[in-house]
Amino acid sequence: MAQNRHNGLPAYQKIQRAIRQRIETNKLKSGDAVSSERELARIHGVSLMTARHALAGLEREGIVERRRGSGTFVAPPRIHFNRLMSYTEQMGSRGLTPNSKIIVAKIIGDEPEVAARLGLPATSRIVKIERVRHTADEPFALETCFLPADEFANLIDAPLARTSLFATLEHDCNVQLAYADEEVDATVAEGRVAQLLNLRPGAPLLRIRQVIYSTKTKPVIYVIGFYRSERHSLFIRRMR
Amino acid sequence: MAQNRHNGLPAYQKIQRAIRQRIETNKLKSGDAVSSERELARIHGVSLMTARHALAGLEREGIVERRRGSGTFVAPPRIHFNRLMSYTEQMGSRGLTPNSKIIVAKIIGDEPEVAARLGLPATSRIVKIERVRHTADEPFALETCFLPADEFANLIDAPLARTSLFATLEHDCNVQLAYADEEVDATVAEGRVAQLLNLRPGAPLLRIRQVIYSTKTKPVIYVIGFYRSERHSLFIRRMR
DNA sequence: AAGTGGTCTAGACCACGGC
DNA sequence: CCGTGGTCTAGACCACTTC
Numbered sequence: 001m002a003q004n005r006h007n008g009l010p011a012y013q014k015i016q017r018a019i020r021q022r023i024e025t026n027k028l029k030s031g032d033a034v035s036s037e038r039e040l041a042r043i044h045g046v047s048l049m050t051a052r053h054a055l056a057g058l059e060r061e062g063i064v065e066r067r068r069g070s071g072t073f074v075a076p077p078r079i080h081f082n083r084l085m086s087y088t089e090q091m092g093s094r095g096l097t098p099n100s101k102i103i104v105a106k107i108i109g110d111e112p113e114v115a116a117r118l119g120l121p122a123t124s125r126i127v128k129i130e131r132v133r134h135t136a137d138e139p140f141a142l143e144t145c146f147l148p149a150d151e152f153a154n155l156i157d158a159p160l161a162r163t164s165l166f167a168t169l170e171h172d173c174n175v176q177l178a179y180a181d182e183e184v185d186a187t188v189a190e191g192r193v194a195q196l197l198n199l200r201p202g203a204p205l206l207r208i209r210q211v212i213y214s215t216k217t218k219p220v221i222y223v224i225g226f227y228r229s230e231r232h233s234l235f236i237r238r239m240r
Numbered sequence: 241m242a243q244n245r246h247n248g249l250p251a252y253q254k255i256q257r258a259i260r261q262r263i264e265t266n267k268l269k270s271g272d273a274v275s276s277e278r279e280l281a282r283i284h285g286v287s288l289m290t291a292r293h294a295l296a297g298l299e300r301e302g303i304v305e306r307r308r309g310s311g312t313f314v315a316p317p318r319i320h321f322n323r324l325m326s327y328t329e330q331m332g333s334r335g336l337t338p339n340s341k342i343i344v345a346k347i348i349g350d351e352p353e354v355a356a357r358l359g360l361p362a363t364s365r366i367v368k369i370e371r372v373r374h375t376a377d378e379p380f381a382l383e384t385c386f387l388p389a390d391e392f393a394n395l396i397d398a399p400l401a402r403t404s405l406f407a408t409l410e411h412d413c414n415v416q417l418a419y420a421d422e423e424v425d426a427t428v429a430e431g432r433v434a435q436l437l438n439l440r441p442g443a444p445l446l447r448i449r450q451v452i453y454s455t456k457t458k459p460v461i462y463v464i465g466f467y468r469s470e471r472h473s474l475f476i477r478r479m480r
Numbered sequence: 481a482a483g484t485g486g487t488c489t490a491g492a493c494c495a496c497g498g499c
Numbered sequence: 500c501c502g503t504g505g506t507c508t509a510g511a512c513c514a515c516t517t518c
Binding site: 188 | 325416417421423424426428445446469475479480
């Protein structure tokens with residue numbers, strides 16, 4: 001019997017979706033027992049191996065925990081470490097309202113080093129968006145994003161003071177962001193950067209340069225950020 | 241038929257071990273095709289599902305890649321991002337010889353903030369080891385480690401100028417390190433730190449404070465490190 | 481067309497946990 | 500003891516890739 005003659009989704013995925021849904025709608029809470037393999041097999045009219053496959057997949061995702069001899073249980077909510085998040089998302093997850101001021105939004109064509117980071121020819125046209133990030137009227141970061149103008153020229157008119165660049169890319173430009181490689185070092189505030197961040201020259205700044213890749217392993221954004229050290233620190237979890 | 245009556249290891253793990261071995265001994269290189277499910281089933285005298293299970297496990301570990309309709313192939317060598325590594329290990333992985341000078345190695349008892357980070361009572365006795373890290377005679381980092389003296393008092397006599405603290409802990413003290421939470425920010429060199437790192441006051445420094453946990457989710461080491469910014473930057477990969 | 485991985489069945493025995 | 504997950508069988512059909 002074909003698994004997807006009925007509606008186009010494998011049986012094990014239908015089972016997973018059903019369980020995920022029960023968790024998302026709080027019918028199942030962290031620590032609760034999920035139906036056993038045998039129950040699921042009976043309920044969904046599949047064989048034991050198929051029910052197993054469904055649970056194994058959910059376990060790999062960290063959604064459930066399986067304990068031999070005991071059962072399958074909803075895993076405690078995951079703590080997200082080292083997740084690629086936009087400023088908007090980070091602030092949102094702390095219950096703060098993000099705030100940005102656009103300093104520059106234009107197309108440039110003479111930044112060979114930036115072009116190289118994006119994997120483009122040296123004189124490529126590039127969208128440059130420079131924003132000062134605020135919380136409660138105090139500036140705390142200066143972020144400059146660069147994107148290939150060929151694909152994203154329309155971004156210079158996007159309402160980025162209010163909406164997230166990530167959200168705009170993922171929803172309006174049909175780009176799925178996958179991961180970012182960051183290079184972090186320390187520097188001191190000088191000149192224009194000091195002025196925009198309202199800092200005295202010589203104040204320590206965290207500098208983060210990141211290349212953000214799409215799911216197609218293609219560089220999409222290059223960001224240089226300067227973060228006021230007394231207002232911002234970076235958290236990382238490293239695994240052995 | 242019992243899977244482990246023969247020798248105590250499930251069949252799928254034996255298959256995995258066999259494949260891993262062929263990769264480690266370079267009989268199979270990156271990109272090479274691994275025996276197909278059907279071949280493995282025949283060779284090892286198991287059913288198709290069991291061979292499948294073996295390959296699925298190796299795929300989850302990132303050791304092989306499976307391509308429908310095409311076959312199973314040895315995955316490209318993994319790049320380790322965000323791995324908890326000691327200075328010695330980091331230098332070694334770049335083909336450099338590590339070099340340290342011990343500045344302080346003693347037991348202290350009046351560092352309530354450090355004690356708190358280690359999850360200890362405020363006046364606990366704590367091992368303090370301060371080291372300057374060199375490469376080619378140029379100092380580039382000052383690292384201060386703190387460990388509970390109850391368990392690790394013997395470390396003050398360990399030959400840490402030459403051997404790795406991680407290695408000593410894992411081999412001699414029977415402690416398995418699991419992960420670390422790091423807090424990164426920027427600061428400037430001052431006073432004693434500037435002097436030890438041979439920097440002018442006001443030079444930017446990367447400061448990394450990390451709590452390293454054992455596999456028992458117990459804090460084992462608290463480290464404060466100052467890194468010369470022009471000699472060191474931090475790489476992180478963030479996933480979406 | 482031949483071969484590969486992906487899904488699935490309808491059973492089986494084992495090892496473990498809790499009662 | 501009974502229910503749980505862990506391993507396993509000997510097949511099957513499908514979707515896909517390669518030739």
